[in-house]
Amino acid sequence: QVTLKESGPGILQPSQTLSLTCSFSGFSLSTSNMGVGWIRQPSGKGLEWLLHILWNDSKYYNPALKSRLTISKDTYNNQVFLKIANVDTADTATYYCARITEGRGLYAMDYWGQGTSVTVSS
């Protein structure tokens, strides 16, 4: 059974660094063709893909945010970490992590976490 769960600070102040953790089970990031991505959704709005990391440690970033994003993984403990530097109110959103599977060059985000709400406020 595949599960993912996001955790984070809930609230932080502008200019701080947001640190989120995705803890997962039921799959391994040491398995080829697996990955974990981060997606966010401001309240009442659409989905925005942020970045993802693959089993071979390849990393892909949304260029609109790339300078502020960092992703890493702890394969042994089944965790993926996201950092967003210098946050402002526009980063207020629900943040999801999702498993990525790839087969014959075709991708899907087939399992999602429940999401964690992040509010940036002074």
Add this chain to the structure above:
Amino acid sequence: DIQMTQSPASLSVSVGETVTITCRASENIYSNLAWYQQKQGKSPQLLVYAATNLADGVPSRFSGSGSGTQYSLKINSLQSEDFGSYYCQHFWGTPWTFGGGTKLEIK
């Protein structure tokens, strides 16, 4: 960046009706497209991947079609549990952008 234009933005339909949601990509995405359903307050769930393949456990009343730049999600005989928001997402090179979403409401 590839832009995904999804339509309609909202739709009011009755149980039992058939609906079609479309996504148009700004360039050829070679069937690298997924559809998701999101219910209020919940995380998105994968419905279709690679444009036409139903995800595990997805009812057969859902179907995906399309190629090139034009893709569709069809829902036959709408059930009450199908109401919510739907999103397309392409996977042809990063950034992996989503469509703006379609909100499906009960008439």
